[in-house]
Amino acid sequence: MASTGSPCQAKNRHGERCGGFAVVGSRFCFWHNPSDADARKLARKKGGKARHGRVIGPVGEVAPVSLESIADVLALVAEAVNDVRRLENSIARARCIGYLAGIAGKALEMSELVKRIEALEARE
DSSP states (O other), X not given: OOEEEEEOOOXXXXXXXXXXXXXXXSSSOTTTOGGGHHHHHHHHHHHHHHTSOOOOSOTTXXXXXXXXXXXXXXXXXXXXXXXXXXXXXXXHHHHHHHHHHHHHHHHHHHHHHHHHHHHHHHHO
16 A cells, blocks of 8 residues: 555644554544555454464474484474575574574584594593
């Protein structure tokens, strides 16, 4: 909906004006324009669908994981990163990927330390 740039004339229960801009041909914004009731209903419905049901796989059918080695941890983190990458792009998604990448980096660092310790023990 195109805006006229003029403020919406609707007021809340405290008598304060809506902060939106009136749509072309109306004194009200999209959310207060009486003739846009059907469009608002459809927008709410689409918005609700867009934010729900983003489960990637069947719930409850995920195989249990074993975390007995650094390789197991890295495999789980890699799987989690790939699952998160399938979600819509957002700040939360980016933060999650960054966090998981940090865990993977620490696990890789630990793996290198384990290899070095094993090499030193083998020399003895």
